[in-house]
Structures are given as structure tokens and as C-alpha cells.
Amino acid sequence: MILFVGPLPPPLHGFSFINGEMLARFRAAPAAVSVFNRAPAPSQGRVASWWQAAAAWLGFVRALGGAPRASALYMGFSGGLGQLVDLAYLLVARLSGRPVVMHHHSFAYLRQRPTHTALVLRCARRARHIVLCDCMADALSRQYGIARAQIDVVSNAAFLPPAQALDRGHQPAASLQLGFLSNITAEKGIFAFFDLLTALRARGVAVQARVAGPVAPDIAQRFAQALAAQPDCQHLGPVYGEAKAQFYQGLDVLVFPTFYNNEAEPVTLLEALRVGLPVLANARGCIADLVPAGAGVVLHDDARFVDQAADTLQAWARQSTAQWQQRYQQAQQAFVQLRAEHAQRLAGIVQRMTRGGSA
Structure with a gap:
């Protein structure tokens, strides 16, 4: 039996989505699963x-x-003070002698070492730990003394469907079609995205843009004003299912200018690569490992993000249709390779757990 602890949708976000996908794999194994949903009502x-x-x-x-x-x-490990609730589950499982697998989804406690996290993970050194990329594994081991042999790396790509080819082809004379998809906050880079559009137009680059996602209430007025100042830029609101597929279909590049310090491995970037959409992103968490050369560009200087992104897109705008097609293919191939490797790792973990034991 698997005792499953973690937040499940609703609300839908990256953490709850991956938890839901992990639960589905346990049930499909098949395995008996008792679920303890940590999502607040x-x-x-x-x-x-x-x-x-x-x-x-x-x-x-x-x-x-x-x-x-x-x-x-199996525990989807929280990123903040919810870890103290996780500790209550962990202690009971440890006292009963049950094996524990903890799945990490945040860099919040890896860039620094909060006291409460150190307490929880001190009780979990004999557990198995699942992280999203090698740099996350290194940080977890370095910060909390967890043996590298106790850590498995499984990209979120393992949870997504196989790659899907979309019919797209940028024409050199056409406007660049740029997209932003995220929870819309200042930390996620929405105002940097608007600044990038302004910078491109100042350089004479024709550009159209679409923004998708819910707007955080604390920036709603500022966002509305900034959007109104942008010609040829639409806000579509939250998009799911077919609406999200159409959003990706209409783009040349997904821009992900995040400044969010707890960013890990955004599912949005994986979804873009899955359909062959190149990514232009700011480096946070696992993003630099996620987007190889040819699949897009990852920038490493927050202060110069807009200028460097504008340089990149201005150069791309001059390229031929054949060069764009090659970029689309490389983006999708990056996803195909990542998914194949990590789906195999995930299958091994699920198999070991459902046969009775830790990962």
C-alpha cells in the first residue's frame, strides 16, 4: 500500500499537477493507495x-x-512552513518503520537553510528523495547532508504526454509572435516582458504578443495600465486544454522572464518544448539544465535580461524559415530526449514502491 500525502488540484498549479500525475501512476501500477490531500479547501x-x-x-x-x-x-514535500505539517506525517511513518519517499518541488529551502527545514530533513536522511534536476540534487545534499545515493533525479518531463508536432513556420517578413504564460506577478516577470516588447519595437522589430494566466490582485491595476500601453498585445486570461494548445500553436517563442527565487522546473517550459516551441528564459532553479543550446536561450543576468533578450530576438527575427524550422525541431527533440530518460527513471521508482518498499 502507498500512503500518499500532498496537495492535489484544485487549485491547479505546478506542484498539485505533478502530485496528481504521481498519484495516477501509483493507481495504474496498480497499487492500493490511501490519499491524504494537503490542499486547503x-x-x-x-x-x-x-x-x-x-x-x-x-x-x-x-x-x-x-x-x-x-x-x-510518499510525500510531496512543501516549500514553506507547511513542512511542519509534513514533519508530523514523517515522524509517525518513521516510528512505525515504514519507508519514506519525499518529492521535492521548490528551491525555497535550497538557496538558504531555514531552521524548520533543517529539522524536518534531519529526520529524513534515511528517506529516499526525488528532485527535479542535478543542480537540485547537489543543493539538497550540500545544504542538509543527505547522501547523494539517497537522491533520485526525475524531471517533470516524465509526467507529460509524448511530444506533439504542431504546424508552425515563422516567415522572415512576419511579426514575431511572442507569448507569456504563468501566474501573472511581478516576480514572474510580466513587467520585464512588457519592457521587452517596448525594446523590440524601438529597434524596429515587428512584434505581436499574447499573455495568458491569472493576474495577481496586488498588481491588477499596474498590469492593466501596462497592458493598455502595449499595441498588439492581448491578455487571454487563464488557458487550459484546447485553449492552451491554441495559445502555443500561435507563437514563435515562449518568453519566461522569471525572477522568482523559488522557481524549480516550470511545467510551462516543458509544455512549450513538447510542441516544439523555443524558449527564451531567465535562469532560475533547473531552467538552465532544461533548455539546451538550440532549444532556446537561457540568460543569467537579471539586470540585463531585457537588453540581452532583445538582442537575441532581433537576431532571430532576421533568420530564414529554414533556421526557424531547425529551432522548432531542436526544441522538440530536447523534450523527447528528456522525457524518455526520466520516464524510465520514474517507472522504476513506481515499480519499487508498489512492490513494497522505498524508491
């Missing part, structure tokens, strides 16, 4: 949220008491 206050967490933990204790000895705990 909509519009729930802090006190009610903690009561919900306590009730779920008590249910976990009861389930653990009746579970076979070979049962394992």
Missing part, C-alpha cells in the same frame, strides 16, 4: 485550515496502524 481561513490538516493527520495515523508492514509513505 477554497476560501478557508487559517484556523479552519489547521483543523483540516489535523483531521487529515489523524486519519493518516489510523490508516498507518491498519496498513501492511510493507506500506510506504
Whole structure:
């Protein structure tokens, strides 16, 4: 049996999406799974949220008491103070002698060493740990003394469907079609994206843009004003399913100018590469490992992101259709190779856990 702990959709975000995909793989193995959803109920206050967490933990204790000895705990590890709730699950599993697998999705506690994280991970040194890229594995080992042999690297690419070829072809005389897809916040780089559009037009580069995602309330007015100042730029709101596929279909390049320090391995970038869409991104978390040369460009200087991105796109705008087609192919091939390698790793982990034991 797998005792599954972690937030599941709704709300839908990268962390809950991957948790849902991991749960689906355990069930398809097939394996008996008891689920303890850590996602707060909509519009729930802090006190009610903690009561919900306590009730779920008590249910976990009861389930653990009746579970076979070979049962394992799988935990989607939180990025902030929710780790203290994770600790409650971890301690019970450890006291019962059950194997533990912790799946890490954030750099929040890898760029620094919070006291509460150090406490939790000190209790988890004998657990197996799943991270998203090699640099994340190195940081986890360095910060918390977890043996590298206890860490498995599995890219989020393993959870996505196979690559899908889209019919696209940039024409040299046409406007560049640029896209931004994310939760729309200042940290995620929306205003850098608008500055990039302005810089390109000042250089004489014809450009059209589409922005997709929900707008954070704290920047709603500033966003509306900045959007209104941009000609040929649409805000589509949140996009899912077929609307998201159409969004990617209409682009030449996905721009991901994130300044978010806790960024790990954005699913958005993987989705873009999956359909052969080149990526222009700012370096955070695993992004530099995710976008190889030819599949796009990753920039490493926050202060010069707009200028360097404008240089790159101005040069690309002059290129031939054949050069664009080669870039589309290289972007998709990067995803194909990444997915194949990491899907195999993921299958091995699921197989070991569902047969009774840690990853």
C-alpha cells in the first residue's frame, strides 16, 4: 500500500499537477493507495485550515496502524512552513518503520537553510528523495547532508504526454509572435516582458504578443495600465486544454522572464518544448539544465535580461524559415530526449514502491 500525502488540484498549479500525475501512476501500477490531500479547501481561513490538516493527520495515523508492514509513505514535500505539517506525517511513518519517499518541488529551502527545514530533513536522511534536476540534487545534499545515493533525479518531463508536432513556420517578413504564460506577478516577470516588447519595437522589430494566466490582485491595476500601453498585445486570461494548445500553436517563442527565487522546473517550459516551441528564459532553479543550446536561450543576468533578450530576438527575427524550422525541431527533440530518460527513471521508482518498499 502507498500512503500518499500532498496537495492535489484544485487549485491547479505546478506542484498539485505533478502530485496528481504521481498519484495516477501509483493507481495504474496498480497499487492500493490511501490519499491524504494537503490542499486547503477554497476560501478557508487559517484556523479552519489547521483543523483540516489535523483531521487529515489523524486519519493518516489510523490508516498507518491498519496498513501492511510493507506500506510506504510518499510525500510531496512543501516549500514553506507547511513542512511542519509534513514533519508530523514523517515522524509517525518513521516510528512505525515504514519507508519514506519525499518529492521535492521548490528551491525555497535550497538557496538558504531555514531552521524548520533543517529539522524536518534531519529526520529524513534515511528517506529516499526525488528532485527535479542535478543542480537540485547537489543543493539538497550540500545544504542538509543527505547522501547523494539517497537522491533520485526525475524531471517533470516524465509526467507529460509524448511530444506533439504542431504546424508552425515563422516567415522572415512576419511579426514575431511572442507569448507569456504563468501566474501573472511581478516576480514572474510580466513587467520585464512588457519592457521587452517596448525594446523590440524601438529597434524596429515587428512584434505581436499574447499573455495568458491569472493576474495577481496586488498588481491588477499596474498590469492593466501596462497592458493598455502595449499595441498588439492581448491578455487571454487563464488557458487550459484546447485553449492552451491554441495559445502555443500561435507563437514563435515562449518568453519566461522569471525572477522568482523559488522557481524549480516550470511545467510551462516543458509544455512549450513538447510542441516544439523555443524558449527564451531567465535562469532560475533547473531552467538552465532544461533548455539546451538550440532549444532556446537561457540568460543569467537579471539586470540585463531585457537588453540581452532583445538582442537575441532581433537576431532571430532576421533568420530564414529554414533556421526557424531547425529551432522548432531542436526544441522538440530536447523534450523527447528528456522525457524518455526520466520516464524510465520514474517507472522504476513506481515499480519499487508498489512492490513494497522505498524508491
